[in-house]
Amino acid sequence: MTKHQIIIVGGGTAGIATASSLLSRDASLDIAIIEPSDQHFYQPGWTMVGAGIFTKGQTVRSTDSAWPSGIKRIKGAVATFSPDKNNIILEDGSEVLYEYLVVAAGLKLDWGAIEGLENTLGKNGVTSNYRFDLAPYTWELVQKMQGKTAIFTQPPMPIKCAGAPQKAMYLSCDAWLKAGKLSGIEVSFCNAGPVLFGCAPYVPPLMEYVKKYDISLDFGHNLVKIDGPNRKAWFKVTKDGEDSQIVERKFDMIHVCPPQCAPDFIKDSSLSGAGGWVDVDQATLQHTAYENVFGLGDVTSTPNAKTVAAARKQAPIVAQNLIAKIRGQSLAPLYDGYGSCPLTVEKGKIILAEFGYGGKVMPTFPWDSTKPRRAAWFLKKSILPWVYWNVMLKGREWLTKTTA
Secondary structure (H helix, E strand, O other): OEEEEEEEEOOOHHHHHHHHHHHHHOOOOOEEEEOOOOEEEOHHHHHHHOOOOOOHHHHEEEHHHHOOOOOEEEOOOEEEEEOOOOEEEEOOOOEEEEEEEEEOOOOEEOHHHOEOOOOOOOEOOEEOOOOOOOHHHHHHHHHHOOOOEEEEEEOOOOOEOOOHHHHHHHHHHHHHHHOOOHHHOEEEEEEOOOOOOOOHHHHHHHHHHHHHOOEEEEEOEEEEEEEOOOOEEEEEEOOOOOOOEEEEEEOOEEEOOOOEEOOHHHHOOOOEOHHHOEOEOOOOOEEOOOOOEEEOHHHEOOOOOEOHHHHHHHHHHHHHHHHHHHOOOOOOOOOOOOEEEEEEEEOOEEEEEEEOHHHOEOOOOOOOOOOOEHHHHHHHHHHHHHHHHHOHHHOOOOOOOOOO
16 A cells, blocks of 8 residues: 555646646655656647658657656556545555545547547558557658548547647648649548637638648548548538438548547546546636545546646646645636647648637737747747756746746
8 A cells, every 4th residue: 555645647748747836836745646658758749740740759758757856656557546535546456545636647549439440540541640659650641642532530529639630631731732742632621520620710710721722621520430441431420400321431541530538447436527527626626526636637527628738737726726725725726728729730830729718819929829820830849849848847837837
């Protein structure tokens, strides 16, 4: 049996940033993170890998090298929670006790929810930038594209980085345009949802690129089955006022965004609420039923975009509110739903979408954030990766700091 004052479940972006933020405020805290993986990934970089701009090696480091000093590590995976007893059971049967819990477990990419997908990923023209090992295959397919049909899919929300399926599409189209191939390729965006992008002010500038690349927008199209060897995909098509139907589509290349959900050990626990997500107050990020539990990142019920930028804003809020709880003080910092999605509309230009709860546009910089900009490209390509490894994971709260 192991016991610590604060246990953080998940040593990814949100978990490490929160641990570092806590320790920077109070070095006496006893903090441990439960994390099974020996690799730590900079997932926003996978879009750039899929466009031949980064190598996949630029987006990964060892977990040990990313680990914050002063934070203990419990190498293992959670099997179940007993929040009424303040304990966690790991998959190896060991027990971990805590006084305070932070859940930052991320989400589950549910590849198995699409029939036939797992057997054909990484071959037969089937790829996804949502997996570290597959992003290079996306760029390989783009470069070698000889066929006529390219499909890019998006499942029902919520998903990690809602703009990522479009980013892959725009960068692929830009490469084909510059190679003189685009006019011979039929590009379709098969989106299970009803709109191109959830924050309305950014839709018009994105539509300009849809027109530029002559992309067919197929809303209400949810990928349910794929046959890689025969290059066929089946979509459940739903339109207002009509019965849903299954439609077969052929492809030469298909970029798949998998359905996404809370991890099973979260869904099956008393920490979960609607949809299986950790049920937290959307402002304080404190659990709605257990006052000594906080949550942040992709695993929570908060109605914000699930992005690294959201976790970057949430980490210092959780840190300050948790310390306030320990000290018997009222919770002060409030999360406003901020998230950011750098929409790579072409190589060298990005629409830096920034928005909060209710679709409120929340630009960080003094410019019109609906315009594609080279400065935003430079930010994503050269500045944000450095900030991630050297600032965010170290508890240095660039553009996020709350009052101590």
